[in-house]
Amino acid sequence: MAAGNDMNFRLEVVVMVTTTGADSAAVISEDQRVFTLPHDPMLSKDTAQPRIPPPPPSRCHPRTSRSLGYPWTDGEREGRIVLDRVRLVMWRWWRMLAEKMGGGEDEGELFGGHGLDLEGKNPIFSRFLSLVFDLKDEIFFAASAISLLNPFLPFVPDLFLFALIAFGTTSKEKPTLGGTRIKTRKRNIAASLDPAAFSDAVVQIYLENAGDLELVAKSIESSELNFSRYGDTFFEARGRTQPGTTKPDEGERHPYSFLDCEPKREAVLPSVIYVQKVLRRRPFLIKNLENVMRRFLQSLELCEEDERKKLAIFSALAFSQKLSGLPPETVLQPLLKDNLVAKGIVLAFITDFFKEYLLDNSLDDLISILKRAKMEDNLLEFFPSSKRTAEAFSEHFTKEGLLQLVEYNEKKIFEEKLKEMKSALTTLIAEEADQSEVLDVVKQRVADAKLPEIEVVRILWDVLMDAVQWSGKNQQQNANAALRQVRTWANLLNTYCTSGKLELELLYKVQMQCYEDAKLMKLFPDIVRALYDQDVLAEDTILHWFRKGTNPKGRQTFVKSLEPFVNWLEEAEEEE
Structure with a gap:
């Protein structure tokens, strides 16, 4: 450690100082040697006798540790070192204050029996403040060393805390190297918009x-x-x-x-x-x-x-x-x-x-x-x-x-009306509404949308099949439900199937739905027979479809399945 009365002493030599008693102090140097010093820290390390530090006992809170015999945790070691540097500085201030004021080493003698009173009762308090102002540079040096050590502040003497508060609002301008020009990174350069x-x-x-x-x-x-x-x-x-x-x-x-x-x-x-x-x-x-x-x-x-x-x-x-x-x-x-x-x-x-x-x-x-x-x-x-x-x-x-755009819009409006009509009729039929009520709704929708009769027949068949509660696995249950729906709403179909052309269109619609829906594939002859029994389809219409039908989708399969019924119709016609 540097010795003498020079104010510009260095702290780099001493790594840590802590009090070990009323009349001595322990100093650990950079080479980890421990010296027991008298209470006066101005002595050189050559007069001190080295000793081996005691083994660290169990973990202890740093606030209860005031001597080398009580350890600090590994994470607190660095902070403790800097803290004790500050305490060494405080010891130096104390002795220099005693020399300047002509007092002894005892605190009571130093301050005329009044002690160190920071509340303003000390008669030489103003002289003390003047001395602290002279030492403010060293105070700031110590303050910068302890600024990150809030958990250790209770160890700092009251004198240092007062000095830190008194001069903490002042800052010293950092030295700059003359003739240099600080360059801004290109990514941080913001050119003005033009x-x-x-x-x-x-x-x-x-x-x-x-x-x-x-x-x-x-x-x-x-x-x-x-x-x-x-x-x-x-x-x-x-x-x-x-x-x-x-x-x-x-x-x-x-x-x-x-x-x-x-x-x-x-x-x-x-x-x-x-x-x-x-x-x-x-x-x-x-x-x-x-x-x-x-x-x-x-x-x-x-x-x-x-x-x-x-x-x-x-x-x-x-x-x-x-x-x-x-x-x-x-x-x-x-x-x-x-x-x-x-x-x-x-x-x-x-x-x-x-x-x-x-x-x-x-x-x-x-x-x-x-x-x-x-x-x-x-x-x-x-x-x-x-x-x-x-x-x-x-x-x-x-x-x-733009006639093509007009046609597109009319078609779109037509499709929208069909969609609305299907939705309304499906709801009524699923709720088992009265047939007269359903028929009135159909007539009103047809009149409002100006739907052709062929389109009405197609919609009615779609609505009847959409209202059926189909079973996922039971084929016989599906067949019974479809046939029951045809027999129940046959009068509705009869109302609009008023010609052979409309009957043939209905038969084509049944063919298409049975072809597209696998669960109805085998029901085609039964559905045709039910429509015949309810007088929805005429005998001539069925024979015309069987002999001269033009829709090829599934035709061969359906013709073969319908052949027994057609043979029966032909035999009945011959008998008549």
Whole structure:
């Protein structure tokens, strides 16, 4: 340990000091040697006699351990070492305070019999504070050593705690090396956004190539512009797509924007091909294209009529050219804004879109796009609320020449009505409602939907079979249930099977269901016999089906199974 009265002593030599009694202290050096020192820590280690440390007894809480004879846990060893360094410093302060104030080593003599009183009763308290202020640098050194040792703070003398509180709010500036420059990591450098400069650079590329989109695409491909950061700006190029902007904010549009071309397919198609080339090189820009198109479509009311038509043509060609997987739901869903729909803007836009897309694609392709956009069943939502009827739909698109779309919509409405009718009748029959009530519902549904008689016969048979409680394993039980259903509701079938053509259609329907449903495969002759017995099917109808039936599905099997019944009919006819 360093000796003498020098204030700038070093603590590196001493690893740990702890009191062992009233008149001595134990010092452990860096080489793990233990010395018993007098109470004065200013002595050099050469005057101390080395001794071997006692073996550590059982584990003990550090707060009850004040001497080397009581151990600390392994995890507390490092903290205990630093703590006792601080205690050694406190001993040094104590002796220096005694020398400066001219007192003895005894605490009472040192402070004139008043003792160490931190509550303000000591008459020389102000002199003590002045001395502590002179030693504040060493106090901060000790404070930094013990800042992480909260569990050991009860071991620190009251003098050190007071000094730590008195000067803990002050900090000393750390030394810095002059002439150095701290560099920021590249990943932490945040460059300010400058979309205007990027937009100007893009426009300049257009101007330098005189609007030749092939040359522009090549220049864009070799350009080092930050497209990943300004993707939206690239597609806008001074356009107005942000909410809250006004027409003057847009600035001057460059002369090669597709919004300035003619509202024709031939004029817009080169722009679509150009965008496709850019996306092949930088596919990540597809998300930016979605954003810009969505914002344009949401602000259609701010565009002129020609501009809306150009946007419709561009959107249709983008899907027709399969523009790098442009998702329809992202582009078409924003059209369903109430204010745009109410003004008829959306209807005009979607009409131009349909007409342009169907020039190169089939109706099935268009329906596929509408399904992906989840708008297949919501075509009427493109119309203002006062015109959301099937008649208005047919009238509008017939006038625009989209007859195939009109036919598709009528078919869809028809299928929806059939579905509703089946659901209602199945519920009534399953609940064993009165036949007259069921017949009234059938007549009403047929009149509302304007269903043809052939379709009504098909629906009635489906409803009767759907209302049966089928058994999973018992074939005989299934046969009895099917035959009982036919006999019970024969009058309902008789009401609509009023001609040989309708009877033959019913027989074809029975054939198809028995062919598709394995549990009914062997019941075909029994069902035909039951329908004959209930006067639903005439003898001539059965013979016509047997001899000249046109439906090939399962025909050979069913003809063979029905042959005994047909032979019986022929014999009965001969006898008559």
